[in-house]
Amino acid sequence: MPLELYHMHLSQSERIVWLLEEMEISYELKVFYRDPVTALSPDELKALNPAGTAPYLRDTNVSPPVCLSESTAIAAYLLAVYGPQSESEARLDRAPGDPDYAAYLEWFHYANGSLQASLFRQMSLTLATGDPEHAGVRRGVARLDAQLRFVDERLARTGAWLAGERLSAADCMAVFSLTTMRGFYPLDLTLYPNILRWLRDVAGRPAYRRALEKGDNSMEPMIGPTVRKFTEFPGLKAVLEKF
Numbered sequence: 001m002p003l004e005l006y007h008m009h010l011s012q013s014e015r016i017v018w019l020l021e022e023m024e025i026s027y028e029l030k031v032f033y034r035d036p037v038t039a040l041s042p043d044e045l046k047a048l049n050p051a052g053t054a055p056y057l058r059d060t061n062v063s064p065p066v067c068l069s070e071s072t073a074i075a076a077y078l079l080a081v082y083g084p085q086s087e088s089e090a091r092l093d094r095a096p097g098d099p100d101y102a103a104y105l106e107w108f109h110y111a112n113g114s115l116q117a118s119l120f121r122q123m124s125l126t127l128a129t130g131d132p133e134h135a136g137v138r139r140g141v142a143r144l145d146a147q148l149r150f151v152d153e154r155l156a157r158t159g160a161w162l163a164g165e166r167l168s169a170a171d172c173m174a175v176f177s178l179t180t181m182r183g184f185y186p187l188d189l190t191l192y193p194n195i196l197r198w199l200r201d202v203a204g205r206p207a208y209r210r211a212l213e214k215g216d217n218s219m220e221p222m223i224g225p226t227v228r229k230f231t232e233f234p235g236l237k238a239v240l241e242k243f
């Protein structure tokens with residue numbers, strides 16, 4: 001099989017599994033599990049991917065093979081090389097000239113460029129200070145709230161998906177930060193009703209269900225206002241209990 005996706009359970013690579021399932025193209029999924037103690041990448045994945053992270057894509061349809069380890073680049077590559085080439089076909093990206101093109105670009109990059117970065121920084125800062133009243137932690141909470149309101153208002157405006165009326169790869173890119181990431185950094189979404197509506201719509205997509213079935217042992221979608229913490233990893237348990 002020439003297109004191989006290396007996916008790690010409970011990780012950012014779920015974006016790409018969902019995207020590939022929506023695209024309905026043939027690929028081989030290789031599933032790895034986080035180290036059972038630290039929850040970091042297992043050694044087998046580090047040995048295969050020089051970046052040591054998931055996702056990792058190998059395309060051996062071309063010579064030399066294309067190997068990519070950044071999810072935004074992987075999504076853009078798959079859409080450009082394996083997506084529909086004509087405007088009349090249902091595409092998961094938007095081309096220049098499409099009224100949603102600029103919005104698509106912004107939302108395609110927003111989750112990984114801004115939201116995921118803030119979540120990771122906030123998680124690290126909260127753990128490092130151990131103090132929810134620390135000035136930096138409080139600033140981070142306010143920043144995350146502003147970012148989530150930005151997403152929520154966008155979804156209220158479209159009444160549908162991030163780039164507009166139709167699903168796009170921007171939705172696939174955003175899903176991890178608003179679902180599975182919350183198992184590592186609990187984020188209560190009660191105040192963001194449009195994000196919650198969008199999450200229900202995501203969970204209603206057969207391709208998303210297939211992605212969870214194939215890549216994450218048919219895990220229930222983490223779409224409620226609050227979700228469970230990943231306390232099954234001993235190396236994370238004490239950490240997660242602090243949140």
Ligand SMILES: N[C@@H](CCC(=O)N[C@@H](CS)C(=O)NCC(=O)O)C(=O)O
Pocket residue numbers: 008010011012013039040041052053054055069070071072112
């Ligand atoms: N910016 C990268 C981030 C990749 C990344 O950090 N993946 C995490 C999974 S959520 C990982 O592999 N972590 C394991 C580790 O760092 O050991 C992307 O979007 O692909």
